[in-house]
Amino acid sequence: MARLNWGMIGGGEGSQIGPAHRIGAGLDGHFTLAAGAFDVDPAKGVEFAGTLGVAEDRAYGDWRAMLEGETARDDRVDLVTVATPNATHYEITKAFLENGFNVLCEKPMTMTVAEAEDIVATARKSGRICAVNYGYSGYPMVRHMRAMVAGGELGRVRLIKAEFAHGFHANAADADNPRIRWRYDPQQIGPSAQFADCGIHALHMASFVSGQEAEELSADFVSCIASRTLEDDAMVSFRMSGGAVLRLWTSSVAVGRMHGLTLQVFGEKGGLSWEQEHPNQLYWTPVDGRTQIIERGAPDLSAAAQRASRVTIGHAEGMPLAFANIYADLAEVIMAEKESRSPDPAATHYPTALDGLRSMAAISAAVESANKSGNWTDARPPSFRG
Ligand code: NAD
Structure with missing residues (x-):
């Protein structure tokens, strides 16, 4: 499947639900985070966009600038996620739908029933998707x-x-x-x-x-x-x-x-x-x-x-998130080396070749023990024995 361009409004640094959207949208590789107006503070939003790899000309200070900028592009975003506080959902969602964008809006979709009726009518008229994130x-x-x-x-x-x-x-x-x-x-x-x-x-x-x-x-x-x-x-x-x-x-x-x-x-x-x-x-x-x-x-x-179902039977549903944490640790340590600084100590718990060695020693010892009717067998790697 060709990659789609994706944009976010809200979900800035420190927000509760922004990271969940980025993990969710990124998991299958269908969406590239191409544009965003991430924060109520324009400067913070632009800076944060840079850390997410969004190109400078698509890191917008506010959603109106994003609407204008994206509407003018041939490679405009295919989907916009609205993850701002509730009171802003209606205005932003309506504006993007009216300009021909597909929208995934956080819940509650609007503040009033009349606004919600209007969003349904606007989506119908535009022929665009208006999804609401009842993620469960x-x-x-x-x-x-x-x-x-x-x-x-x-x-x-x-x-x-x-x-x-x-x-x-x-x-x-x-x-x-x-x-x-x-x-x-x-x-x-x-x-x-x-x-x-x-x-x-x-x-x-x-x-x-x-x-x-x-x-x-x-x-x-x-x-x-x-x-x-x-x-x-x-x-x-x-x-x-x-x-x-x-x-x-x-x-x-x-x-x-x-x-x-x-x-x-x-x-x-x-x-x-x-x-x-x-x-x-x-x-x-x-x-x-x-x-x-x-x-x-x-x-x-x-x-x-x-x-x-994304993981095989028996694995917990969140298992890929555990993998993501390994990648996040590796990224932090590699970046720290490039930047000549110490890595975050909390990022240094990823398993290493030593763990690989210990596993191999344990396998070898288990086989040996099994072949000797369960005899107690030294499970340490040879280089760790006294
Ligand atoms: P939050 O306060 O933690 O974060 C809101 C983010 O939006 C911040 O980064 C803020 O700077 C940014 N923002 C605010 N106004 C903006 C604007 N006008 N333009 C651009 N960015 C703006 O809030 P949250 O807890 O992440 O909740 C956001 C929305 O997500 C709410 O509507 C909430 O109900 C919904 N939510 C949904 C779920 C779910 O399971 N579907 C879970 C949690 C929150």
Whole structure:
């Protein structure tokens, strides 16, 4: 496949989600990061673009300059990712769509329903892609759940239980921390905090898997930390388009919960259960049957799950990220040598030839021991023996 040109708005240095986009877009080699307006501070954005290898004439100080610059080019970006704070999504996404660009916008797509209706209409009119980053739907086993439901394996879906409940904004003493406070400020975040930030991921997952959309809902919002005007915990019940009931719990004060994203789907013929913190296993219990574990990478998975499986069965889904860390360490040490400086000590833990030697010595010793009915055998390399 020919490489596509890709651009980013937001996702600057130190941002939470920018690196995940760059890793994700870079993984398969389909996209070259060709342009960007990465930061709310133009100078910082241009400087950061340089460190990412973006050419000087495509390192833009702000998104309007990027729109103008890219629109004028023959090799304009094929896709623009909008990873700025929520209040800016609408204006930027609309402008790029109107000028004929494909867009991947972070969630929540807009601040209001009217803006969202307008984005849908603008995308239709432009004929361009407007994707929204409900990234958890990319997990292979989530796609397999969807295939099982669509294939009728659960029969009619009766109940769905979705949770996205973590505990990282639970400390009242931390409520005024600027990194947390904006998330509960209606001016910056809109009329909902926790439900808009995390609850909509759980809702999207429930719809994605069940094929049913929300028709009616009953919500109970609370602010467990009194200084917050917006909710930090919500319990929402939905009546779904296909007759299922969805119970959704989202929280940022559930101390001890980590990412806390889980999905259970209960049908006439059986139930499915999946947890994002253990993404490789899907639990399937046929009615009156035993619970079975469906492993990511198994040969009989749906085509959608197979396409999304990048590592062989048994390896954790994040395994390529561990490889990326080895490359990052090597890059730091090589760069440090070129720049005549000491490398970051944290980058020096990559395995070396010594580890290779120790492994070879262990293999040799294991073979020797096995051949001698398990005799204790020196496993050290010869050069390490006294
Ligand atoms: P952040 O505050 O950590 O980073 C925002 C970045 O955007 C910063 O680099 C900032 O300088 C830059 N920026 C701000 N305004 C800009 C502008 N006008 N032009 C160019 N750059 C600008 O925020 P974050 O946590 O990375 O969140 C960004 C968006 O991603 C939010 O909408 C958030 O809801 C979403 N998000 C999505 C997921 C997901 O799973 N899909 C996860 C986390 C965050």
